[in-house]
Amino acid sequence: MQTDAGHARRSPPLILSLLLGAVPVALLFLVVRHLGGGLIDDAFIFCRYAANIAAGQGAVFNSGERVEGFTSPAHALVTAALVTMGIEAPVAAWWVSMGAAALSLVALCLFRGAPGLCAALLAIAAAPFALWASTGMDSSLFALAITISVLMVEADLDRWRRGESPSPISKRTWFAAGSAVIVRPEGILLLMIVIAIAPRHLTSIRGVGGPLIGVAPVILLTLLRGAYYGDWVPNTFRAKVGGGGVDLWARGLDYLADSGIALAPLVLLASAHAWRVLRRRETAAVGTWITVALAAGIVFEGGDHFPMHRLAVPFIPLLCLASSRLIWSLDVPGRARSVAAAAAVCLTATCSLQPAMLERFRLELTLARTWDSMGREMLRQLGSGHSIALTNAGAIPFRTGWHTIDMIGLLDRHIAARPVRLGHGYTGHEKYDSAYVLNREPDFILIHTWIWRSIVSGDEALRRVSGDANLDMSHAPRFRSTYYLRWLAMPNGFVALYERRRGGP
Known part of the structure; x- marks a missing residue:
C-alpha cells in the first residue's frame, strides 16, 4: 500500500509538476466558459475600494468615510495593484479570483504530483469551485491561502518526522498560516489548528518564536484596522454576525448540510481518508482538522445568501486532496486507480451541478x-x-x-x-x-x-x-x-x- 509519506518522498520534478498543473488550469477556464461564470454584484464593492486605493483616496467606499465594508484586505489590495497598472477594476477582480483558483490547482500538482493532479481535476468537477472562481470575489484567494498553507505544513511535518528538520513547522510556514487572516477573517482558524498540532514546538522559549511569527500578521492587521477604521473587526462581521446566536447557527448548520449534499462524493471519500489518517496519526490529518474548523466557521457565521455554496469553496481543494489520497492508497493496479479517480470526478460533477442552484x-x-x-x-x-x-x-x-x-x-x-x-x-x-x-x-x-x-x-x-x-x-x-x-x-x-x-x- 502506498502512503502519503511515500508520495512526499517521491515528489515529481518541478517541470513535470508545472506541466501537470497546466492541464487543470486549462480545464478550469473551459468549465467556466461552458457554465457561464461572471462577476456578481458584491464583487463591485471590492472594485470600488480598489479603485479608491489606486486613486490615492485610501481603503474607503465613500470618500472620507472609513468603514471596512469588505471581507478581504488582500483581495482589495491585489485588485488595486492591478488597477494602478491600467486594468479596469472589474477586469482586475476577475483575474484575481480566476488566477487564485488556477494557482490552487497548480499548487496541488506541484506538491503532490499525480495524486495532486487527481485532486485538481476533482476540484474542477466541483461546480462551486469553478463558478466562484469567475465571480471576482475572495473565495478563490482564500482557497489558495488555505491550500498552500496546508501543503506547507504537511511538507514541514514530513521533514521533521524523517529527522531532516529540528522544528515541526518552519518559520515561513508559520508566517503563511498567520497571513491567511489577511485574506479572510476565518484565516484565524487555520492558525489555531497549526498551533494545536505543533505542541512540542511550544515547549521551549526558542520554540515559541515560530508561533509568534504566525501571530504577528494577526496582531498587525488588528492594530492597523483599529488605527484606520476605529474598529477591531470588519464592519461586515458586525452586519452579518453581530447579534447572532442559536437561530443564526441553526441556519448555518442547514447551509453546511446543503453544501455537504452537493459535495457528497468528496465528503464521503474525504471522511474515509480522515478515519484512516486520524487513527494512524499521519501528516495528512492536518487538512482534516482545518476542514472541520472551516466548516464550524460556516455554522458560526450562519451561512450565506448566495447560491452555489460559496463558503465551502475554501476547503474544496482539501476535500479533493483527501479524496485523491484515498484513491491513490488503494492496493490495486494503476489502471484500477485511474478508473476509480475518473468515477469520482464524474460523481462529483453530477452531484455538485444542481440545476436549481445553477x-x-x-x-x-x-x-x-x-x-x-x-x-x-x-x-x-x-x-x-x-x-x-x-x-x-x-x-x-x-x-x-x-x-x-x-x-x-x-x-x-x-x-x-x-x-x-x-x-x-x-x-x-x-x-x-x-x-x-x-x-x-x-x-x-x-x-x-x-x-x-x-x-x-x-x-x-x-x-x-x-x-x-x-x-x-x-x-x-x-x-x-x-x-x-x-x-x-x-x-x-x-x-x-x-x-x-x-x-x-
Whole structure:
C-alpha cells in the first residue's frame, strides 16, 4: 500500500509538476466558459475600494468615510495593484479570483504530483469551485491561502518526522498560516489548528518564536484596522454576525448540510481518508482538522445568501486532496486507480451541478449585469455628485461614483451595529434602519432593484416592493412625503427611482 509519506518522498520534478498543473488550469477556464461564470454584484464593492486605493483616496467606499465594508484586505489590495497598472477594476477582480483558483490547482500538482493532479481535476468537477472562481470575489484567494498553507505544513511535518528538520513547522510556514487572516477573517482558524498540532514546538522559549511569527500578521492587521477604521473587526462581521446566536447557527448548520449534499462524493471519500489518517496519526490529518474548523466557521457565521455554496469553496481543494489520497492508497493496479479517480470526478460533477442552484447562480450574474447597466445609465442621465441609498450597493455605486448609503449595513457602521436578533430573515440582509437613512437625506433611494417593462402608478409601485429593508422604507411616512417617484428610461425598460423633494414635502 502506498502512503502519503511515500508520495512526499517521491515528489515529481518541478517541470513535470508545472506541466501537470497546466492541464487543470486549462480545464478550469473551459468549465467556466461552458457554465457561464461572471462577476456578481458584491464583487463591485471590492472594485470600488480598489479603485479608491489606486486613486490615492485610501481603503474607503465613500470618500472620507472609513468603514471596512469588505471581507478581504488582500483581495482589495491585489485588485488595486492591478488597477494602478491600467486594468479596469472589474477586469482586475476577475483575474484575481480566476488566477487564485488556477494557482490552487497548480499548487496541488506541484506538491503532490499525480495524486495532486487527481485532486485538481476533482476540484474542477466541483461546480462551486469553478463558478466562484469567475465571480471576482475572495473565495478563490482564500482557497489558495488555505491550500498552500496546508501543503506547507504537511511538507514541514514530513521533514521533521524523517529527522531532516529540528522544528515541526518552519518559520515561513508559520508566517503563511498567520497571513491567511489577511485574506479572510476565518484565516484565524487555520492558525489555531497549526498551533494545536505543533505542541512540542511550544515547549521551549526558542520554540515559541515560530508561533509568534504566525501571530504577528494577526496582531498587525488588528492594530492597523483599529488605527484606520476605529474598529477591531470588519464592519461586515458586525452586519452579518453581530447579534447572532442559536437561530443564526441553526441556519448555518442547514447551509453546511446543503453544501455537504452537493459535495457528497468528496465528503464521503474525504471522511474515509480522515478515519484512516486520524487513527494512524499521519501528516495528512492536518487538512482534516482545518476542514472541520472551516466548516464550524460556516455554522458560526450562519451561512450565506448566495447560491452555489460559496463558503465551502475554501476547503474544496482539501476535500479533493483527501479524496485523491484515498484513491491513490488503494492496493490495486494503476489502471484500477485511474478508473476509480475518473468515477469520482464524474460523481462529483453530477452531484455538485444542481440545476436549481445553477439557475439561482445565473440569476445573480444577470442581476449584476442589470445593475451595471443601470448604474451606467443613471450616471449618463443624472450626472455625478449625487447620493443614493439602496440595498444592492455594488455595481450601481461603482458605475455612478455617487456617495452611497448601504441600507443593510455592510458599508454603514451605524446599521451594522444595530442590536438585531439574527437568523430569522434573509441571510446577510437582516439589519436596517429607515429612519437613520432618511435623516441622512440621500438625493435618491432605490427600493425597486429591477428594470420595469412599463411605467406604473406610484401606488402600484409601492405595492410591488420586496426585501425587508426596502419594505420598511416604503412604509415609512417620511419617505412617502419627502420622496417622489421618478422614472428613468433604459434601453430595455424603466428604472423606478425615488428622488428627494427640494425645499420640503
